[in-house]
Amino acid sequence: MIPPVRLSSDFDFFFEPKHQRLVETLTDVASELAACQNQDSKTIMKRLGQEFKLCSWLIPDEGASLDMRALCLIREMLGQTMPLADALFAVQGLGSYPIVIAGTDRQKKHYLPYLKSGDWIIAFAVTEECAGSDIASLETTATPTSNGYRLSGSKTLISSGGVADYYIVAARIDTKAFDNVSPHQRIGLFIVPSHEEGLDVSPMSLSIDHPIASLSLNDCMAETLIGNEGDGFGLLMKTLELFRLTVGASACGMAYRALQEAITHVQNRNQFGKPLMAQPIVQQYIAQMSTELDAARLLVLRAAYQQDNQHQDAAMASCMAKSYSTEAAGHIVDKAVQLLGGKGVVRGEIVESLYRTVRAMRIYEGTTEIQQMIIGKTVLSKDKQ
Numbered sequence: 001m002i003p004p005v006r007l008s009s010d011f012d013f014f015f016e017p018k019h020q021r022l023v024e025t026l027t028d029v030a031s032e033l034a035a036c037q038n039q040d041s042k043t044i045m046k047r048l049g050q051e052f053k054l055c056s057w058l059i060p061d062e063g064a065s066l067d068m069r070a071l072c073l074i075r076e077m078l079g080q081t082m083p084l085a086d087a088l089f090a091v092q093g094l095g096s097y098p099i100v101i102a103g104t105d106r107q108k109k110h111y112l113p114y115l116k117s118g119d120w121i122i123a124f125a126v127t128e129e130c131a132g133s134d135i136a137s138l139e140t141t142a143t144p145t146s147n148g149y150r151l152s153g154s155k156t157l158i159s160s161g162g163v164a165d166y167y168i169v170a171a172r173i174d175t176k177a178f179d180n181v182s183p184h185q186r187i188g189l190f191i192v193p194s195h196e197e198g199l200d201v202s203p204m205s206l207s208i209d210h211p212i213a214s215l216s217l218n219d220c221m222a223e224t225l226i227g228n229e230g231d232g233f234g235l236l237m238k239t240l241e242l243f244r245l246t247v248g249a250s251a252c253g254m255a256y257r258a259l260q261e262a263i264t265h266v267q268n269r270n271q272f273g274k275p276l277m278a279q280p281i282v283q284q285y286i287a288q289m290s291t292e293l294d295a296a297r298l299l300v301l302r303a304a305y306q307q308d309n310q311h312q313d314a315a316m317a318s319c320m321a322k323s324y325s326t327e328a329a330g331h332i333v334d335k336a337v338q339l340l341g342g343k344g345v346v347r348g349e350i351v352e353s354l355y356r357t358v359r360a361m362r363i364y365e366g367t368t369e370i371q372q373m374i375i376g377k378t379v380l381s382k383d384k385q
């Protein structure tokens with residue numbers, strides 16, 4: 001039984017009436033999703049797009065910006081209700097956003113309506129064996145030919161790999177003209193259809209329920225380039241700056257769910273002749289979990305608010321929100337497992353699966369260490385001025 005969804009909209013000073021209206025629909029979406037946990041990725045994506053219209057929030061109308069507070073509310077709900085749907089939704093955003101901000105009119109008309117409806121799934125392929133946190137060191141090449149760009153190389157840990165219809169692939173432009181250009185300025189972003197000759201997709205198995213694959217590109221022709229040849233790194237950074245803060249929102253949703261599971265358990269489980277919740281140490285754990293969760297929510301909402309209002313510190317706020325919330329979710333879910341005792345590590349228990357799911361969140365879309373590096377450098381450079 002899934003507890004009623006609770007969203008950070010209770011911090012109402014961050015929100016506008018349109019967000020409160022969204023929250024009302026999200027409560028209904030949560031109950032619908034909760035009733036069908038075992039659907040496949042394609043079905044889930046179509047429901048997110050067509051039935052619940054959530055993908056429209058990933059692909060704003062021409063000229064409009066993403067509404068980051070809305071995306072945070074959506075991911076908080078999905079994190080609480082269905083982490084698989086949350087992962088699919090997030091990756092659809094990562095893959096669509098470069099087209100939204102840098103696509104040509106033709107590209108926008110061709111891809112965005114189908115990504116919005118959930119008919120097509122798109123993945124975001126950047127990481128390679130040799131290039132994780134250090135994106136600029138990627139080795140996949142894009143060689144210009146008379147028919148377009150030919151891609152060669154490999155990618156690993158690509159979410160939605162195997163279920164995606166299209167891949168956004170980051171590759172190094174391989175021409176003489178780029179020989180003396182810095183690695184950051186050599187990257188281009190390409191769109192590759194999943195059925196393209198020369199693209200091999202091999203599913204990977206993780207500790208979590210998350211479609212993911214490695215890609216091998218062997219003289220594979222890209223369908224199109226997004227923006228200009230050297231725009232890729234900037235597009236990646238802008239995309240990650242926005243979407244990483246929503247990872248924080250999802251982590252808050254998962255942490256809230258674990259907290260609710262722990263509360264229900266300590267209210268109902270008797271040991272030494274009384275409910276566990278009567279023990280001071282249990283009350284202290286619940287207090288720590290609740291406080292850390294609210295601190296995380298506030299950091300996420302501040303970052304979303306600052307992004308929506310183009311505040312000068314928004315990029316750093318996103319790093320703080322992502323790193324703090326995912327670390328906090330780790331502590332909270334870990335305490336929930338502890339409070340459930342042996343039951344907390346039994347396969348099939350919600351806290352057991354959340355324990356594995358939140359662990360990965362500290363790694364993707366910029367590890368905690370990389371976020372801290374950015375925060376530290378930003379703070380120190382400001383203090384110098």
Ligand SMILES: Cc1cc2nc3c(=O)[nH]c(=O)nc-3n(C[C@H](O)[C@H](O)[C@H](O)COP(=O)(O)OP(=O)(O)OC[C@H]3O[C@@H](n4cnc5c(N)ncnc54)[C@H](O)[C@@H]3O)c2cc1C
Nearest residue numbers: 124125126127132133157158159360363364365367369370
């Ligand atoms: C579930 C999941 C889904 C993913 N989905 C995608 C996806 O859809 N698309 C995609 O492209 N990638 C995806 N990734 C890959 C992810 O982006 C990378 O794992 C991440 O960027 C880290 O890279 P890495 O694993 O190579 O670790 P590394 O970069 O090798 O880092 C290893 C460790 O060293 C630390 N480290 C690295 N550099 C520094 C430094 N300068 N200072 C201090 N510490 C440092 C890191 O913080 C980390 O703790 C996914 C990963 C996971 C786990």
